[in-house]
Amino acid sequence: MASLSKTTTEQYSYIKNRMASTFASTIPIVDLSKPDAKTLIVNACEEFGFFKVINHGVPMEAISRLETEALKFFSLPLNEKEKAGPPNPFGYGSKRIGHNGDVGWVEYLLLNNNQEHDFSLYGKNHEKFRCLLNSYMCSVKKMACDILELMAEGLKIQQKNVFSKLLRDKESDSVFRVNHYPACPELAVNGENMIGFGEHTDPQIISLLRSNNTSGLQIYLRDGSWISVPPDHNSFFINVGDSLQVMTNGRFRSVRHRVLANGFKSRLSMIYFGGPPLSEKIAPLPSLMKGKESLYKEFTWFEYKNSTYGSRLADNRLGHFERIAAS
């Protein structure tokens, strides 16, 4: 994947070389060890649907050991990696994202938390890889639940575990993804920007992203501009997903985001997507309605997921489920 010519990159989307501004100071930072965390989380979810977390409690040692194993996997020859693919939807994938024509300058591993994966396909260190992945997923899931509980407190919801119980449920449909974006030297020469992972919102409740120190992630602001998120390998970045937007009746916004390929350095990111059980009804919480109508028709996570997997990355997936306001 690292060697490419113009013909191989033609299939990817380029974006105009208008640099997105990097406003490091715009992105809210939440220190999970501070008492104001819950208020800052609610403000960030309302304004951006996105924030950075420090003092997260996931040991750096566990993170870097997993990152090393993931990089070892991605450095295998393509035919070896392809033994763990194609992703339907889980396994190893390269360039194609989903099944509806999206492509990006990325290769990845997609795993489901409650499905047995045949790890023997993941290189000769697969046992080590599996153990590191399991312990990382446990720590990140715990952090996700802590954040969701702070969120419920910040929203003054009596039932503190109203969101976190969905991730803790043994049927929780959560997904883990490792994305590898090789450096794309042609971009460094032409000064162009190419899409690594096209713009989209995450369909689940919450996503916890951690990457190495290579830039690329951008988020879309309410004013219609894209901003680059300065990478920080010691922190986690949290996205509000579509399901949380619905549960808060639109008070929190699922954030549109994308990744641009880098001309000089490869990027490795690991994302935990916390999702509810398939049978869970996704609907606004009564305590957040305050006499207002629901903005959404009723649906289960199974129905939303089915519709998601038939959509293109950039689609507004919640559009199908919005109620048309009576005039």
Ligand SMILES: C=C1C[C@]23C[C@@]1(O)CC[C@H]2[C@@]12CC[C@H](O)[C@@](C)(C(=O)O1)[C@H]2[C@@H]3C(=O)O
């Ligand atoms: C094009 C697609 C890939 C995706 C499923 C979809 O049809 C639309 C949503 C995509 C997305 C974005 C967030 C996560 O990375 C993901 C695993 C998810 O749940 O929804 C991906 C899906 C995928 O890569 O299969």
Ligand SMILES: O=C(O)CCC(=O)C(=O)O
């Ligand atoms: O790789 C990244 O940094 C973000 C990718 C992403 O948004 C996703 O996998 O849903």
Ligand SMILES: [Fe+2]
């Ligand atoms: Fe995403």
